[in-house]
Amino acid sequence: MIQSVELRKSYGSNEVLRDVSLTIQKGEVFGFVGSNGSGKTTFLKCLAGIARPDSGSLDICGVNVLKNPLAARKRLGYAPGETSLYESMRVKGFLSFCLSFYKSADFSGALQMVETFGIPLHQRVRALSHGMKRKLLLTQAIASGGEVILLDEPMEGLDPEARRKVEAIIRDCASQGRTVFFSSHDLSSVERVCDRVGFLRNGELMRCGALEEILSEASQFLQLSFQEENREKVFAALKGIPAEVSAVSGDLEDVFASLYGPEGKEGKQ
């Protein structure tokens, strides 16, 4: 459904994507994780045909995005990370505008979804909160009817309840055979909805695989609990130290920390 082969993209001397290769199957939910500036948004922009890669190939539903971006865009729904919208429009008008470009768009479905999110249809977009704008963007992406849904930070700015709703919608899309590709800093959401996860660091795909596989690696981590005065001794040697050593089941936070180190963890929101 989505195939990227050795994708490279630079902005001037700044190499943003370095030989990113990955394949995502139909009906899969793929989470793209990485610290700020790691290249997630640029990769999504390349997929949506907004940014042009310097080299490599990119296919969506068998259509080459670089050679035929228009045909590729017909097959995807896209929600950008930026929540600056056409502020003077009303919610209904905004949805109508966004969906008017798609033949397979489901406008009544979009209206229903907006109702589910509790967004007033006749409200001006400028009057919506950041979270509501995020939900509106998600709505137009899903209602576009595209076989592939690209979401840039869909959970950002959402309250826990809304996040759960969005997760359910994403899973629902996947159950209909649609492919969902989203970038996120919210690792708990990624863990709950994704089938596969990719970790991007400085434009390089560090790790990519099924969620279970990655989490099983995470469970190899050890958690050490000890008194502060014993810190040096713990680092010196484990044996014979009065510390409790226990294996705990890890999560994506642990994987993230192991891949990105303390700096990456700080960068993660």
Added chain:
Amino acid sequence: MMLARLFWREHRMLALGYTGILGAALTAATLYWPNLRDAGILTLVQYLPFEPLKEFAEGFEREGFWAYFAVQHLFRGAGMFGVAAAGLMGSGIVAREVDNRTAELLLSRPISRSRILMERWFAGAVLLLVPLLATTCLAAYLAPQVEEVLDIKTALAATVFAWLFPLAAFSITMFFSTLFSNQIKAAILVLGVSILQMAFYLIPELWNYSIFNIIDLDVTLKFTRGEFPMQEACTLAAVSLVSVAASICSFRRRGF
């Protein structure tokens, strides 16, 4: 045509303002015409500060109400107010999307970049033309009130010709809009160049270098003789075409 409709909606107040200014200026000028005509226009020439204005006054004396209409509506209305409206409308075509950070959302739609520009260019062209035509009709209606006759067919033909001038300005502004990320910068650039060109027009030594020559009285008077200023029309149309082509190339190459 969704983008054209959006453009019309976004610029409806500007278009209304443009129509209002054109209408008010033309109405006031037309109603003032009897005073000017009866006072003897040539007596005013000595008080006019710039050579081109004196030539306009001599044209009024020689050619009558048509020359007055051509200067008031075609030169001032289309040439000056029209260029200002074109600058304000055209500067936002791409730069405003970038400035407002809506470009990403728009470019992710299944619509080509050239189509985005062409729809907006078409919408802007209509918004520049309709107020000019409407106010020309107003002038034809007002002319009998001041005991003059304005042939509506000739006046409309001359208006369509004069519209090519703000259209060229609009097309050039659209090109600058594809280069800039800030609408105000693009608008200031075009309006600044227009003011400079008008200054050139008023200075006899620089008069030949002013683009406002293309729609001044000498050219628009051709319509009263049953002629069409083909060379000037082709020049303006070519400027628009080249600007549109350059805009499409620039927008296609632009990275986001």
